[in-house]
Amino acid sequence: MTLETPAPTAESSLEADMLAMGRRARAASRTLALAGADARTKAIKGMASALRGRSKEVLAANAADLDDARAKGMADAMMDRLALDEKRLAGVVGALESIAAIPDPVGVETARWTPENGLDIARVRTPLGVLAIIYESRPNVTADAAALAVRAGNAVILRGGSECLRSNLAIHEALVEGLTSAGLSPDTVQIVTTRDRAAVGQILTGLDGSIDLLIPRGGRSLVERVKNEARVAVLGHLEGVNHVYVHASADPDMARAVAVNAKMRRVSVCGAAETLLIDKAVADDLLPRIAADLTGAGCELRADPAARALIPGAAAANDDDWATEYLKPILAVKVVDGMDEALDHVARYGSGHTESIVASDEAAIERFLAEADAGIVLANASTQFADGGEFGFGGEIGISTDRLHARGPVGAEQLTSFKYVVRGKGQTRP
């Protein structure tokens, strides 16, 4: 009797391909970790210049993606997220150059001490290993996520949206040119080339231990699917239901400027404010003025009864409004009776992303900063500063709302792990 190997099916082929991709990434991560900061810097600079040199090809690939999207009837707002032009591409090149200039976090000693047993112990940063980034739209993610990963010594597997596959592949070629120019393996940054949706399911398994961290970038349903199905660690980037609390001691002009900027500078970023809380003590005078600024800038207001009494044009807010991340020019507004009520509201409805107070009273500032539980808490500044670039990280892969590992803007430093390096003189333990 002869045993026959079953003919490979499409599924088993995809699985085999993905597992092999994982193994290549793991192998590449080992050599990347030991390649040294200079090689990594050179690779990222090489990525930037290769992208500049290939801008014609990238824009042509993007034009083809856009043609297909148009033919399929994609909405303009969605198409805008896929579209690249000379200016946007120059922005991506600039982002890569910034990332190349970030200090290399690998090998940095973050602590060193000698306990009673006489051992010399150091805590040293190491790469995480292999990252997998699953993203939608925005082809620039292909470049900046890959560069941040490599800066921190990680190999990366990219799986972008099918609607920009050509654009992503063209950008990937530039990234590989950068890697090889620095003597690094092309497998350091791999891109999933199949449109087959089953590839995502494969990645979510962790590829047999090849993946250390999954990073979903995109809409809520993508992030939730990944969080629910993934068998490996996921960097959580959920909602930004962010508050601006105008305290009784707020400078009125500052409150107006900060509130408007926090909502309206860019309404679709995760750092945009979604609810304004204003102290009863100053609402009579100040709320109508802030409201006029906001509606003048095109914002729709949804207010609680006390606020509506002061801004008659505002619609009535319901319970859902307090918990909603609009990502649109809509702001929920509530009058609160002091700090306790403001903090309770933030604790109940905030998503742990970004919370802010405008106040001049130091004690009120310090209390809010201590008690508001979010990755970023600000006093007297716009929530729109919730951004890795603004924090001086040189870039970010997203803003984490998790409490473990990384919280707030995730830059290269947060894409690392650490090890304890212990130097002894022959000590044994009694």
Place this chain on the structure above:
Amino acid sequence: MTLETPAPTAESSLEADMLAMGRRARAASRTLALAGADARTKAIKGMASALRGRSKEVLAANAADLDDARAKGMADAMMDRLALDEKRLAGVVGALESIAAIPDPVGVETARWTPENGLDIARVRTPLGVLAIIYESRPNVTADAAALAVRAGNAVILRGGSECLRSNLAIHEALVEGLTSAGLSPDTVQIVTTRDRAAVGQILTGLDGSIDLLIPRGGRSLVERVKNEARVAVLGHLEGVNHVYVHASADPDMARAVAVNAKMRRVSVCGAAETLLIDKAVADDLLPRIAADLTGAGCELRADPAARALIPGAAAANDDDWATEYLKPILAVKVVDGMDEALDHVARYGSGHTESIVASDEAAIERFLAEADAGIVLANASTQFADGGEFGFGGEIGISTDRLHARGPVGAEQLTSFKYVVRGKGQTRP
């Protein structure tokens, strides 16, 4: 038509109870975070003295647990893990006093800087929130895990093994006495009182967002069940397949002392060495002597062919032996041809827990420390130092083999998260 509420079932009662426990823990975590370092210190000292004061009751409860275990025919080794006596209890009290002396990590600023936008940004430690500890045997875990959690400002839910339920409940009473003596809520440390195994399944759901981190302490099947089923973050504490690599440049006496201590000081701790790798260049002379030391101490050796030629009494090792964490007086032994082979073996079979080299050549030491990928890498010291107390952490909740959040010994500092605290002067973003 009247709608009838379904009669509560046993399962829905347990679920309701567990969800309520989660809500109480969440509420307690909020007040604990703001209670201040002194209150937390006072509580832990109070726990220690209450435990000392209640030692009769705790030992009586333990005796009752042991009677039941004996009647059920439990093996002696297992009973030893449940058993408390005056000396062990004094050890637990001492551990609590050490934990009370650990510097409070909450509110500590770990970085502060001002980027170009002029914002004053600080990274500040915060508690994780609510921890849930699922553990087997060892009633001391009830006390020291709870104390470490509270030191870092976290509320905690404890679910120990049914076989020590009485012991754990008695210890819990002492812990609550300590909490209330410092003005803290008794809900800060809650214990699951039902023997119903379904309670664990409930905890694994995360109790509707009440739990931030799950910590399993126990055997492999418990840890794997938790990792596979949990819907919330789990602190991974898997195997310690730890190596001692005796390099060609090793001091022979040091190699003998370190190898024996690493294996035989305590064979059942996760930091015990499980495989000895010895350089071909020194094996002829040194391996027989190390082997004699080990067998003299009661260790069984399983060796590769090259090692067996030098230690004829050793059994033959098979492939499984290289990947096995024996937790017994058994050691796998292999002769390697230099650093490359040693590092490849460690990369292939190590579990990322603890790896060590004995060498006098500085370059060899630095290469091993850089390239061996584990939470703890040691040169010229026993792997048995893989311990939070030895690291100066004052205690540990376990040793993590994860790459995210915490790696190596997990002390109070690792049971924290952080927030970015941003102080502005009214900055808005262009």
